[in-house]
Amino acid sequence: MYGEDELLMLSALQHLLFCPRQCGLIHIEQQWVENRFTAEGRVMHDRVHSDGRASRGNIRTVFGVPLRSLMLGVVGKADVVEFHLTGADQVKILDAELAKKHGNGKGEYWLPFPVEYKRGKPKKDNCDRVQLCAQAICLEEMTGMEILKGALFYGKNRRRQAVDFDQGLRNDTKETAEALHDLFASGKTPLPEYSKKCDSCSFVDLCLPKTFSGKGAVGKYYKTVLDI
Numbered sequence: 001m002y003g004e005d006e007l008l009m010l011s012a013l014q015h016l017l018f019c020p021r022q023c024g025l026i027h028i029e030q031q032w033v034e035n036r037f038t039a040e041g042r043v044m045h046d047r048v049h050s051d052g053r054a055s056r057g058n059i060r061t062v063f064g065v066p067l068r069s070l071m072l073g074v075v076g077k078a079d080v081v082e083f084h085l086t087g088a089d090q091v092k093i094l095d096a097e098l099a100k101k102h103g104n105g106k107g108e109y110w111l112p113f114p115v116e117y118k119r120g121k122p123k124k125d126n127c128d129r130v131q132l133c134a135q136a137i138c139l140e141e142m143t144g145m146e147i148l149k150g151a152l153f154y155g156k157n158r159r160r161q162a163v164d165f166d167q168g169l170r171n172d173t174k175e176t177a178e179a180l181h182d183l184f185a186s187g188k189t190p191l192p193e194y195s196k197k198c199d200s201c202s203f204v205d206l207c208l209p210k211t212f213s214g215k216g217a218v219g220k221y222y223k224t225v226l227d228i
Helices: 011-018 020-028 036-049 096-100 127-143 167-186 196-200 217-225
Strands: 053-056 059-069 074-087 108-118 149-154 159-164
Touching (some): 011 074, 011 127, 011 167, 020 167, 059 127, 074 127, 127 159, 127 167
Antiparallel strands (some): 053 059, 059 074, 074 108
16 A cells, blocks of 8 residues: 555556656656647547536436545546446445445445546557556545446547456556556666657657667667666
8 A cells, every 4th residue: 555645647557558768758757748649639638527527317427537546556537437326236345434425325326437538549558458447446445336347438439448347457557556656766767669659759859769779879878878
């Protein structure tokens, strides 16, 4: 368990898995560079967070929900959390006192279902799913109910991708959180490793992945002088 003064940004989990150097530049060095892709993503999130809340049948939708997990040591905000009215026989209670606050007094509970919005398209790696799973773990600590499912909404295809919070994904999320805290404890931004995704990254001119990770004289010089 982590203390309140040890909490890191939940979004850093996704940054770490996507690119450790990007994570270091943003969260350790406090740098930010915007391009068309990051601007489009920011506009999407701002639009989602400005919608407040809505109610439709057995689903209540809340936007921009504050999150915290002392187990993972993260704090942040969920784009959207849908609360689905669910029978008690379908809900696993983790903390009776917390869960009681989310009951309707008729033996039913408002079970959270987190939804994270992404500008692009589904990724091959686990970074988006880990971010969403971390949100679910936060909500479990906050509501006292086990959360088994959530969704990722991708702007590119305008579709939701269902995500199951199975044990494998939960383990990946916990390990990523531990790695994030280790990174912050080191205080060092990781070395770059050039790949095709670097070309569309807003940090490419600041990161200089081809220069630092290159095998030529310049790359060797930086590694020697900077001891990296």
